[in-house]
Amino acid sequence: MDITSRTVFIAGATSGIGLELARRFAAAGSTVVVGGRRAGLLEEIAAEGFATVQIDVTDPVSVERARDALGRTHPDLDTVVTMSGVGIPEDLRDPAHFGAARETIETNLLGTIRVIDAFTPHLIARGAGTIVTVSSGIAFLPFPLMPTYAASKAAVHAYSEALRAQLAGTGVExxxxxxxxxxxxxxxxxxxxxxxGLGAFATEVMQLLKAEPTPHEILVQGVLMHRWAEREGTYADLVAQRSQALATLPGRR
Known part of the structure; x- marks a missing residue:
């Protein structure tokens, strides 16, 4: 991917990885629109020189408004990044965890699908563009303390594979x-x-994104142990190790 001349929309970029990637794309020469729920943070980010748009990926109307606004202000949009996500610890012995599970699926999986659905027709009409989904190493090596997070990110991985197959031949990667x-x-x-560290991660990600053709999976060195745990025969031991975090749940000490 040529990262120097893109018009990029990142949904969920008011902090953390999303904001850092927005800054990296901008520094490389691309135009970046930062999307997020919180108006105050968007105002601070706009002061840096970014275009911004308010979007709540759990609200279909909000997603449609953001799409329409970008259609007016950035008709040359060619890259969409679905960064919005939440991770919530859950105690599966307590049925009260269901609210956290629902919130997680609503944001991480359905929110991703909403954003993709909103912008895919535009990208197909252009005949070129890129959709960047965001899963997690936890999609491949579960963290038992956050079970629905792992499930949602595994679903994003599977959805990304299917989306790539369905968009083959359209020019949209x-x-x-x-x-x-x-x-x-x-x-x-x-x-x-x-x-x-956030800086080291972003540097490695941008280097990988620059590859031609764009890799199907952007895998920094630090995630390879997660991605290939089953293949390397380390899966069971690593899940057992990560299960130690369950002791932090109330009543498990």
Whole structure:
């Protein structure tokens, strides 16, 4: 992908990985529109020089409004990144977890599909473009503390594969970004010393995106242990290791 001359919309880019990638695309020479729910954060990001649009991926009307606004202001849009997501710990022994499960699916999976559906006709009409979905290393190596998060990201992976097959021949490519644990704040670095630093992660991602052709999966070195755990025969041991986090649930200590 030529990252120097794109018109990129990133849904869910008011913080963390999304905002860092927005800055990297802009620094490379692309035009970037940052989408998010919180008006205050969007105002701060606009002060950096970004175009912004309000979008709540759990609200079909909000997604349609964002699509229509971008159609007016950025008719040359050629890259859509579905970054919006939530990760919530759940205790599956307690049926009260269902609310968290529903929120997770609504945002991570259905929100991704809503954004893709909103912009796919435009990209097909252009005859060229890129959709970047965002799954997770947890899609391939579950983190038992966040079961529905893992399920939602595994679904995003499967959906990305099907979308790529269905869009074959249209000129629209599909790339799946697969992040490992990424520390987006100093506090997160302290909580998870193994997490990849945000800057290092973004640098590696942008380098991978520049490849021609664009890889089907954007896999930084830090996520390979997740992606290929079954193939390497490390899956069971790693899931058992990650299950130790269940001790943080109330009543499990």
């Amino acid at each position: 599909v790339a799946e970004l697969v992040p490992p644990a990424v520390a987006t704040t100093p506090e997160q670095s302290k909580l998870n010393p193994r997490a990849l």
